[in-house]
Amino acid sequence: MKNSKQDATRKVADAKKTFLSGENFYAHHFLGAHRMEEGYVFRVWAPNALAVSLVGDFNDWQDTLPMEKDEVSGVWQITTKDAKEGDLYKFKVRQADGRELLKIDPFAIRFEKRPGNAAKLYQFPEKKWRDGLWRGRTKRSNPFKRPINIYEIHTSSWKHHEDGSPYSLADLTEELIPYLVEKKYTHVEFMPLMEHPLDRSWGYQLIGYFALSSYYGTPAQFQDFVEACHLNNIGVFVDWVPGHYCINEDTLPYYDGTPQFEYTDPDRAKNNRWGSINFDLGKPQVQSFLISSAMFWIEMFHIDGIRVDAVSSMIYRDYDDGPWTPNHEGGNRNFEGYYFLQKLNAVIKLAHPEVLMIAEESSSETPVTGLIENGSLGFDFKWNMGWMNDVLRFYEMDPIYRKDHFNLLTFSFMYMMQENFILPLSHDEVVHGKKSLMHKMWGDRYKQFAQLRNLYTYLMVHPGKKLLFMGSEWGQFLEWKFDEGLEWGDLNDPLNHAMQMFTTRLNDFYKNQPALWEMEDSYDTIEIIDADNTEESVLSFIRKGKRKKDFLIVILNMTPIERRDFSIGVPYPGTYQEVWNTEMQEFGGTWTRHNEVCQSQSTKFKEYSQVITTTVPALGAIILKPETINTRKR
Template structure:
């Protein structure tokens, strides 16, 4: 065999050493050429290279072909196998394992299901996975970049040199197994786009761990399986119907709930020690976290993520987050994550023009650019993008045992003309403004979550009247379990912000929500969005002097807890934080030294306790049979009263007086005669109220000729809400 027959073509050698070869595996590594095994390697800085088998047997010294570090030679082998090199130069010697002597890790079934868009465990295949492969420990890397000419893994371990570890292209999925690399390895992808341009280094879309900002590299995660201790919790969760179960959600921004004495963030483990018992002691059923997917910019609060699969490094590593969830489950608390599949930021290390083309986003800015947030919009109609997002949702449930996802900005996904003027959007195939591809994506992800994870749930933040958001997909709905009731929040806060003397003219703001209260499975949200950007805290929305502000807020929260629907309250509002929320620092916990603030905290804890312990207040949160008006039209006195019911449970009367005028002997129709115990009174001294009420109970007497069979005379404290539970006839 002549030398020219087995040596690499000079053009291939030049393309390898210049980092421009689109198929490095066809040149580097082991090749059977007419029955002779030929070995080729590119090792920059090496002056000589000797090849060895893994058992230490020497295969011979390779011949230098290019001064940049390209070597090749014939070797005495009878089969393909992993190869080790000993490289030398004037400064010393070092060992290199040849990644091009390994076969592919992904198989034909992966190719098939990935290509079909039906792979539901992409997170096990794409990204970085430490493993044993063909007898050697290392890390497998895989990334989708179908339009790239070349993709390489780079990091400090190869001097960020994209020439050294180009990947194998498998139908648009690029992969390579690199021996020795493991836990903690920093890496990115260097991509040459279709026009030959070298893209800015890209973080791994499937990275399960990332560097702490402002650094942006991906991190090879520890493959050690987490040892969960929540089996009992998960079994019980699987049997729950959350529509008929108490759901009281504490919404939290981890970076500003509480801080270290020096102003630093609490770790996931410290949050498990402090936040979890606090929320449990307050009687909440769930903690909802503002997005914890990795994000570069703190003031985005996580709503512009660049690493959807990576718990943010601000608070620790992925195992730390798993310990947090495990601790929450041990305390009986579920964990909900805010999830952002609507859009992504255009930071150059992120998904934007990932392979030199509009890959994850639409190319047309009328479809792919979000004017409100200057972000890119996912191309939901591309099956690989839909799979990327669907798999991300499943990953959080699978890897971290989370209980629910609250999907952010659903309205912006559903409408093609969202925040756009005529001519700035592209109609669907029927000429309408509905984003049919986004609808199909949401239906798919919801179906998969409910199919794979019993007891888990999905919540939509959807601010329009789109029908069937929480209806099953098989009936034409979007398939969410719950929807945030933005109308309730807007209407009732508008009413509460008015001076009491004017409220009689806006009574409908408090009653209108019952017109549609059972059209969806609703969560009533007083969220972070209501206490930021100049809106002030919940307390400062209330009118009057300080006493009236607190009384109004106590009455309002009890009104909300007595209203049909699940409950959500943003952190700090449970003790009447005075300042508007800022992510820059911790909540003002010192306020709890003041009786009014401590009283508010006690009230929220007692509201949660009443809501959880009284079936009438939660079992029919989503069903009209569980609600009936008693007094809905007393505009003159701004009084509202209704009864909450559940099968086999004692009914509960909720009555609110939204004026500072106490009302003695106020007649209230009652559903049955007998003794009604004052289960909760927001004017109680325990809550720093005026300590007036009904001496613990009222008696409902039979009446004739009325719509209701009974009537009671009740003392209504000023700016207060009462819960009265039927006790005995």
């Protein structure tokens, strides 16, 4: 017994030491509340507090349980037998200036339901996971050479019950997972699931970095959801926000009355753009806190990837609105954020190399993906915000002007291999007056659907992984509303229903065409046929797989004029069959049958010696595949 107590004491001392040095990536194992043989032990880091007490249901919220401080680590501790599972609690902190505040537990794994924010004593039930086959397969596969097609979801606004209440995680397990399977997605990505006090923030201003929002359900329910996804061959990504946090003073800000989690410089601490507080990413204890949070979500919930929000705000001092101070070199680099992200990715990839780290980053000045040794941040993938902005500007444009702005469509070919990209058509583009993707499209309703089919086809055939926000799959016309369910009634309309079927078939087409993903980490994956046909506004290129005969010819028509007898060069003599046409009647178009099989002709077209001639529908896209070709002759 004596030795076991000594071991426990030694482990706590080691945990405190590594927490202070920024090397404790399991800080949640000793900070927060933990059930022990002698009762519950509570620990909180508040180095400059004058006093800290534990208050909760177990002592009628009275100041009767003062905590003891370890002067070296700044960690306060108390053990009590009175607390039991389900009790609510907070810490009463007498701050450095003598002011007393009730503060949340930063390491709480459960909170009461809003509007309250007291931590709740919760014991994770023992789970026997059944997703070993999925996890083993994921560890053995190369993510850069497999299809990744992500359905982005805001948990509480995907679908509502008849009484207006949002679906819970249990409901989503029953309905969302079959929907993902049916619609042929490979992954689902959740906007932040962590505890947050304000729905209007969409979860991006957190208070609980270790707690699933009680609004969505229990941690056990989310474990079951992830397991069910894996059993159905669906991967799960979660958004995470290590850059800034909620400004509410009873949560993390100025926890002990001094800059604790935040920068000492008030200009760097305050995030003016989002009305929040920035983490001091250079502080070792903050690094321990944040990396422990990431490890918690990966290990407790078996998630397959973390999408790190707002990376630009973490690596540039001048990203925010308001005053900023140059670094010691006189530049705008936030070295603390830069090195923290490298450290985060190094730690995660060492412990869990199969987990994908994804950056939402909007600049091009800093290498984001690739090896840290080469100066990058070490992420696996980066959202291609440039592609998204350029392409949406192009599709919103009256086609009469598109010939003068064709570079918006093609510029991404110049840099598409500089990073490992995900092409996002995300929630940010369908809110705040930006209009839905359907509403952005030019022309009347029929033309809008035609262009939406064209856009989604371009998304699938352009190198890069794919992401589409919920509701966009059927062309919801109204903007997304965070406090309402999607407009599922749209599917009673034949055009919306056909659009949903189109997206499903397109997703399936993508999964079953290796030319669209097995070599997309190399320029060898693409060959431009003609990106200079600005007058007709038609773009054509080839996507290639590993085998010589495995390639697709893509032709996109960006005008409302049907291009008959349209000719392009092809690499080999032979026949080519149309395998995709966005204007088929079943998709909401007018075509009842595909183009005839094309026989190539010996004619010069740019550097090609073979040409095929076909018809490209107005505002449409077609894809052809070689049927019988001679690959020895080019």
